[in-house]
Amino acid sequence: MSEAIVTEAGEPARGDHDHGDHGTLTGISNNKLLMWVFLGSECLLFGGLISAYLINRSRFHTGPAPGDIFDIPFTSVSSFVLLMSSLTMVLALSALQRGDIRNNRIWLLTTALLGSLFIGGQVYEFTSFLREGLGYTTSPFSSAFFTLTGFHGIHVSVGIVMLMSLAISSYRGTLTQKNSETVEIVGLYWHFVDVVWIFIFTVIYLVPSPTS
């Protein structure tokens, strides 16, 4: 692309483009490396939030206790939905790498849909907790629970925005085989958000919670 512009402008192109998508020292493009580095940082963000949850999980004051309020079967289903979206993300990438625009589009939209289902489940869960008396300010446990899962939900939502942006640019004909790396980078983010959910799900729901 850069070459095209340079030629149009009638300016000489120099060969020493030492950065760009190819020819980097690590062999990983700048964009992809940036995402990896960013995800490394995100680990500590969720690490901090998970710690804040862990030390507060048994501090439910007079409010509902975690062991009494969690609906583990429901959350397991929505977790399954989210994990399946990683599969569809992989399918979207491999379709585009094969040059299969149509399937790429289908799987991108499926991934976004599964992510939205997960968010819908979270909204449902939050509202039902609210009805059962677990508000954000009820106890240290409730604050930590909503903050941790809320931050994760925001991350999923940002991922959905990125997926939809990819789908839109696909419909405009601008997402093609040669920029499949963009899909790969968004995929990295998406998989990361899923992996983090495995940790959060384990820590919050699977580890036996204190009851009142």
Place this chain on the structure above:
Amino acid sequence: MSEPVAELTSGGGAALPLGVYSRPKGGGGWRDWVTTVDHKKIGILYGGAALFFFGIGGFEALLIRLQLATPNGTVVGADLYNQLYTMHGVTMVFLVIMPLAAAFANYLLPLQIGARDVAFPRLNAMSFWLFLAGGLFLNFSWLVGDAPDGGWFAYAPNTGVTFSPGHGMDFYAIGLQIAGIASLVSAMNLIVTVLNMRAPGMTLFKMPVFTWMILVVQFLLLFAIPVITVALFLLLFDRNFGANFFNPEMGADPLLWQHLFWIFGHPEVYVLILPSFGIVSEVIPTFSRKPLFGYEFMVFSGIAIGFMGWGVWAHHMFVSGIGPISIGAFTLSTMFIAVPTGVKILNWLATMWGGKIRLTASMLFATGVVSMFTIGGLSGVTHAVSPADTQQTDTYYIVAHFHYVIFGGALLGFFSGFYFWWPKVFGHRLGETLGKWNFWLMIVGFNMTFGPMHILGLNGMSRRIDTYSPGFGFEFWNLFATVGAFVIAFGVLCFAMNVILSARRARGLPPEPPDPWDARSLEWFTPNPTPVHNFDEIVEVSSLDEFWHRKWTTDENGRVVRRATAAEVCQTGDADDVHLPSPSYWPVVVAAGLPLVGFGLLYNLWICVPGTILVLIGVYAWVFEPPDDPDGPFGGGHGDEGHGDEGHGETEESASDESAPQEEAASVE
């Protein structure tokens, strides 16, 4: 994703889709600076802004010293005093030392690795504007008379609404959050730059020590910033949305704040000091005319500090009741971390040993770092001994210690860097005579101010008290320290005069010839001041200190003989066919949106709306911005392709991180 849009718009000025603007063409004057994506200009902006905040922080320090000059001081009241020491600490740590490091890193790191810019020039510009936005937001609190008053480490629950009812700590939390995004984005950017864009032949172990130390610092920031991000969010949610993270009435544990803060805070200490270590490691070999003693050892010490820095945080909490096992473990790890630091001190001494030392102002400041940091390091080791620390905690002994490492270590190092690289950046040297006045006034004033604080602290004077009664034996040394603080101020004035006078003297003269100091690293291949495209040709690197080895060699007797003059080795800087990324409007737009979101959280959630809209407009225009301006100077697609996507993901991220709490809160409320 941005690519075909770019083709659409850059192909002969076809109608632009909504939200897509052609990129700015500069136009000279302030527009160049606001829209710049050039790492050198951004470095200068960082430096200028940091020095501006240095003035503010220094003024706060002088007020503190005036208040403490005599017993029962009445210069300021207790409440204002709390705000002064809090803002002095926050300003000096987050708005002076960190951005000064960013200034040197931005300007020098691409040059030292032989690159034309950083990997993501627009993100780089956004980092600067976000830092400035965060700093101005923090200091805006003075204008509404409600500055943060909970100390720079803001221990909860003292910083909760109950004990700090004003907006001060909200300004602290949001301002640091914005500045934190700046540091995080900058860290990611520089890591990618170093890992991916070094000149041919420059392996990691041929990088200058300064570049190495900056790389270690960026990794520290990368992993430390998210931890304080979490802490600040929790504090913000507690204060504004009634969360209970630090509310003891609900059974919460206030130690959570201390742990989160210091898990960030101790690596942060190395974030402050390692850039200065890097600068000193460049300056001392140059002015001793010897290669750095034990280069690999130096680098590995820096890396070791980077790793061990994560395992010592609880030594800030020895009296917080963390239990004997924790205290024992952190005592040991804290003593261990003195080892790699000591290695560095000894290696600098060994570098100077037997060298042909030239005591320029830059070298004087570097020796100042070595000696003053040694004192600060040694008093640090005394804190590591937890029984002794129990007496020292929260006394002036601690104040003395961290000023010896941060002022004596970090700040003096940056002054050394100013004198060393000034010709590289501005094309003329700073005056040596005034420079020496600057050094001697600062070093004498510094020791007058902070030396006696050791005594005051061990005699029992608490830090952060706004005044003291006569008769405790505090009078003399406090007055002495206040006099010292004004001596420092005169030293800083010398620097300011030096900047102005040397610029005036240089007016109309040709720029400084290349290589004024007989230096060693790649940035000196370029003429002074550095041309906009950095290198005419990218240098092929075959050894550490490549530049020096092109000038000098050894004859058969092992004597150093000149192989070429600097003028022969240096590039002329007149290449005109190098393609550089075009400027962009959007980094500054994105950065302007976040403080508005912050004000919204403080005063009225509706103010968040224009802020969020501004951020979203900035992000989307950024993404769909044509990758380059073919008509501009140095036009071409160089280095900016594909940035749109990443910038999208990234700023999207920070944007939503900032607006998220408000949305979440709204739904909770």
